Amino acid sequence: MVEITRLEPKEKTGLVVVITGHGKGKTTTALGIAVRACGHNIGTCIIQFMKGDIYAGEWDGIKKMDCPVELISTGKGFCGIQGNPYPYEEHKENAQDALQITHQKIESGRWDILILDEINNALHLKLVDLDQVLEIIRTKPREMHLVLTGRDAHPEVVELADTVSEVCEVKHAYQKEIEPQPGIDY
Amino acid sequence: MVEITRLEPKEKTGLVVVITGHGKGKTTTALGIAVRACGHNIGTCIIQFMKGDIYAGEWDGIKKMDCPVELISTGKGFCGIQGNPYPYEEHKENAQDALQITHQKIESGRWDILILDEINNALHLKLVDLDQVLEIIRTKPREMHLVLTGRDAHPEVVELADTVSEVCEVKHAYQKEIEPQPGIDY
Secondary structure, eight states: OOOBBBOOOOOOOOOOEESSSSOOOHHHHHHHHHHHHHTHHHHHEEEESSSOOBHHHHHHHHTTSSSEEEEEOOOOOOOTTOOOOHHHHHHHHHHHHHHHHHHHHHHOOOSEEEEEEEEHHHOOOOTTHHHHHHHHHHHHTTTTTEEESSSSHHHHHHHHOOOEEEEEEEOGGGGGGGOOOOOTTT | OOOOBBBOOOOOOEEEEEEESSOOOHHHHHHHHHHHHHTTTTEEEEEEEEOOBBBHHHHHGGGGGGGSSEEEEHHHHHHTTOOSOOOOOHHHHHHHHHHHHHHHHHHTTOOOOEEEHHHHHHHHHHSSOOOHHHHHHSSSSTTTTTEESSSSHHHHHHHSSSEEEEEEEEHHHHHHHTOOOTTTTT
């Protein structure tokens, strides 16, 4: 038999977590945080920047979780990549709308964890400004965890963060011309 | 308005995915795969090696998901780390039990995705043998996805995998002596 330890921090500290890098697993990590939080009855809100044009399993997966969790997709796909038909200005408008939603969600006081999925990438593409992101980090409620995902995280965001992981691509199935698979890739 | 594309691979290919590295986010990625799969009604079974001595939110989080998903913790914590009181032989026995469960789950035919959480680490610590892991990879059903997480993935496992991400630690809150926080760290 094994004795189960239950950790309990003496102090509740709202962390700033950055998940960046070019490998597979950044958004997936964000979704996993929601599962872990769910077990603790901790509420998680995920706002996806630049996503919304390709169906992803998490849109329905999150709805099937019996706990306080919400996922909002605000975008029209990855700005500037081949095949994306929407103009830069439209992507920028969507990202600015996502920031507004971010502030509303923070002000609501309902969420213990706020995940801004792909915001690093949105910042890198100048769909949002550095000052806008730094303001969110600096003014967030002290106990609220803030998770920022997406490749090419800005050095000043990394500087302010408590925990930063870089997900590096060692290899990926697309290099063998294997198509994206549901459940794993989307 | 945005038109939503629904991808559908011409061929269903069971991928071998390895999530390794010393950074935060490997088990979390595994949990996120379950959320994504859930939206597609794809069944996910997670077998955790070397875990079971410290309560983790995912144990209850997974139970709150309304889809075919299962999580089994088989271990007694990280073998060899400071404070873990169980002898090596006991950890090894647990890991061998976990392999037996793995084979049962594969033979059941019930699972589209099988996640072996921390198996890379268990192999590195010689709680399981390389041949045992390679056998699972080589004989798994063609359409079943197999995900192997844990630091220090074996080069032969990486060689056989389709997608490999290395999660590197840029920094971590414990370096600032912030205690582990529920929802984020466990």
